[in-house]
Amino acid sequence: xxxxxxxxxxxxxxxxxxxxxxxxxxxxxxxxxxxxxxxxxxxxxxxxxxxxxxxxxxxxxxxxxxxxxxxxxxxxxxxxxxxxxxxxxxxxxxxxxxxxxxxxxxxxxxxxxxxxxxxxxxxxxxxxxxxxxxxxxxxxxxxxxxxxxxxxxxxxxxxxxxxxxxxxxxxxxxxxxxxxxxxxxxxxxxxxxxxxxxxxxxxxxxxxxxxxxxxxxxxxxxxxxxxxxxxxxxxxxxxxxxxxxxxxxxxxxxxxxxxxxxxxxxxxxxxxxxxxxxxxxxxxxxxxxxxxxxxxxxxxxxxxxxxxxxxxxxxxxxxxxxx
Ligand code: SAM
Ligand code: SF4
Numbered sequence: 001x002x003x004x005x006x007x008x009x010x011x012x013x014x015x016x017x018x019x020x021x022x023x024x025x026x027x028x029x030x031x032x033x034x035x036x037x038x039x040x041x042x043x044x045x046x047x048x049x050x051x052x053x054x055x056x057x058x059x060x061x062x063x064x065x066x067x068x069x070x071x072x073x074x075x076x077x078x079x080x081x082x083x084x085x086x087x088x089x090x091x092x093x094x095x096x097x098x099x100x101x102x103x104x105x106x107x108x109x110x111x112x113x114x115x116x117x118x119x120x121x122x123x124x125x126x127x128x129x130x131x132x133x134x135x136x137x138x139x140x141x142x143x144x145x146x147x148x149x150x151x152x153x154x155x156x157x158x159x160x161x162x163x164x165x166x167x168x169x170x171x172x173x174x175x176x177x178x179x180x181x182x183x184x185x186x187x188x189x190x191x192x193x194x195x196x197x198x199x200x201x202x203x204x205x206x207x208x209x210x211x212x213x214x215x216x217x218x219x220x221x222x223x224x225x226x227x228x229x230x231x232x233x234x235x236x237x238x239x240x241x242x243x244x245x246x247x248x249x250x251x252x253x254x255x256x257x258x259x260x261x262x263x264x265x266x267x268x269x270x271x272x273x274x275x276x277x278x279x280x281x282x283x284x285x286x287x288x289x290x291x292x293x294x295x296x297x298x299x300x301x302x303x304x305x306x307x308x309x310x311x312x313x314x315x316x317x318x319x320x321x322x323x
Contacts, residue, residue: 002294010059015259016067018071025130042264049282050282070097096135115153116155152180182229184231184243185205189246204245204247208243216236229244259321278297
């Protein structure tokens with residue numbers, strides 16, 4: 001079992017398969033993707049060995065992320081290999097949804113269990129202003145189609161931003177009124193590159209939490225492989241609302257996830273100083289040495305991300321690791 005010195009157990013792997021992205025989200029890659037290294041991303045075999053090693057140590061859930069993971073042509077094969085790994089019961093994907101309309105059936109056929117799509121506005125012009133892409137309509141119709149084919153585990157990620165969406169949260173509540181979708185508001189996080197943007201746009205989730213509680217939303221109990229969201233349900237809504245508040249007191253106490261970058265580095269935290277290179281242990285089908293390294297390196301995991309102290313580690317932007 002993967003356990004750290006603070007007694008936290010790690011059931012959940014976030015696996016980045018590329019750091020390339022085709023969107024220009026204001027808080028992440030406002031100037032678009034800049035290639036700063038060889039694009040030697042983890043191969044299919046390295047991915048299989050990574051997931052097998054983690055699963056042998058108790059990991060049950062894998063989230064495939066990026067950059068934009070759907071830019072990889074072998075994404076269905078990656079999903080399928082994760083899903084076929086003994087011990088893995090949930091394979092999830094986080095995507096900006098740019099090609100979801102043509103691809104979601106392939107993902108589901110490959111065994112995808114859960115899909116997170118990032119949507120920061122339901123107003124097409126605002127969506128384009130945030131992402132640099134006029135794709136909202138095709139993403140929304142792809143979600144509707146996915147729902148009608150019976151795919152039920154769909155979540156929306158929305159980054160809260162003062163000037164872009166926080167003044168009109170009703171659009172998000174309206175969206176989940178009749179849809180079995182969980183929409184999660186994420187507090188904007190400060191990274192190495194987005195300091196000014198963060199200063200202008202950061203909104204605390206606490207106020208929204210108070211508003212939810214005052215309006216009859218009820219907090220749900222968290223599952224052991226659940227992500228970091230507090231989830232709220234309301235009798236008048238089919239969907240749910242989630243809150244991800246990385247600046248909240250004790251956010252790190254429930255940490256249950258580890259990250260592997262697309263270049264094969266272990267990140268003990270989204271905001272650690274550096275990734276720990278373990279790719280060399282992924283070169284043979286025997287994953288025992290890889291597992292030993294994971295167990296040993298995990299002993300250095302810190303108690304918190306220290307974001308409160310203005311610290312953002314080596315993370316310049318979240319497309320490096322997948323959020
Ligand atoms: N490209 C995919 C996408 O956007 O869904 C996957 C990678 S993206 C880095 C993963 C998630 O992190 C997205 O939901 C995105 O909105 C969120 N994110 C990126 N930068 C962030 C930041 N500075 N603060 C909070 N969330 C952020
Ligand atoms: Fe790309 Fe996702 Fe970053 Fe937006 S948040 S720029 S879609 S990696």
